[in-house]
Amino acid sequence: MLRLLYFARVREAIGRDGEEIERPAMAETIADLVDLLAARGGGYAEALADRSRLRAALDQRFVPLDAPLADARELALFPPVTGG
Amino acid sequence: MIRAAITSAAPDIAAELARLEALGGGGIASFTGIVRGEDGLAALELEAWPAMAERALGEIAGEAAARWPLLGVTLLHRHGVLEVGERIVFVGTAAAHRAPALEACAFLIDWAKTKAPFWKREHRDDGSRRWIEARHADDAAAARWG
Numbered sequence: 001m002l003r004l005l006y007f008a009r010v011r012e013a014i015g016r017d018g019e020e021i022e023r024p025a026m027a028e029t030i031a032d033l034v035d036l037l038a039a040r041g042g043g044y045a046e047a048l049a050d051r052s053r054l055r056a057a058l059d060q061r062f063v064p065l066d067a068p069l070a071d072a073r074e075l076a077l078f079p080p081v082t083g084g
Numbered sequence: 085m086i087r088a089a090i091t092s093a094a095p096d097i098a099a100e101l102a103r104l105e106a107l108g109g110g111g112i113a114s115f116t117g118i119v120r121g122e123d124g125l126a127a128l129e130l131e132a133w134p135a136m137a138e139r140a141l142g143e144i145a146g147e148a149a150a151r152w153p154l155l156g157v158t159l160l161h162r163h164g165v166l167e168v169g170e171r172i173v174f175v176g177t178a179a180a181h182r183a184p185a186l187e188a189c190a191f192l193i194d195w196a197k198t199k200a201p202f203w204k205r206e207h208r209d210d211g212s213r214r215w216i217e218a219r220h221a222d223d224a225a226a227a228r229w230g
Contacts, residue, residue, distance in 0.1 A: 008131050008203035009215045060136045076133065080218035083130065083161060083202025084117055084173050084193060
């Protein structure tokens with residue numbers, strides 16, 4: 001199982017703050033999984049359309065979208081941070 | 085002494101500075117980020133990923149302590165809905181001399197803006213809400229520290 005977390009604009013477009021999914025066998029990298037999620041259409045497609053404005057963290061570590069999912073347990077997807 | 089936290093209440097700046105002044109150094113520097121009053125802005129919402137934010141702030145503070153000879157580092161970031169004029173973030177540093185205190189203070193706010201999981205959303209007077217876009221200038225400011 002893989003726990004997904006969504007924040008800010010991504011959370012709002014998808015309409016939930018997270019979910020548990022079976023890890024798709026085809027998804028080697030975060031980008032692969034994002035493609036599969038976006039293919040669900042609706043809010044997922046909207047939230048994940050612009051990859052230049054999408055960031056990710058695997059097990060609470062910021063990583064690029066081409067990072068392998070490996071054996072991570074948690075993947076967070078969100079827009080670039082704007083705190084401070 | 086590292087103090088990094090995500091808070092819902094406003095930082096007590098006098099108390100935070102007093103804590104740093106008590107560490108025996110010769111220089112204290114601080115930065116306070118405030119909700120800027122702009123036309124039509126009713127409030128500013130700070131969404132956080134609390135578990136990771138606390139860790140990220142701690143790591144940023146630890147990085148500052150590794151790069152400069154600091155006696156104390158304080159990095160406090162709020163979340164929730166804040167009104168114009170409220171404090172969003174407080175950075176404080178204590179060192180033997182002014183240079184490391186001032187430089188580390190600038191480093192801390194630059195990194196906090198780009199490496200901690202917080203997202204700002206404007207609440208407008210007309211009831212609408214708008215996510216703030218990340219600024220290239222902030223990325224550039226963070227990048228200059230390597």
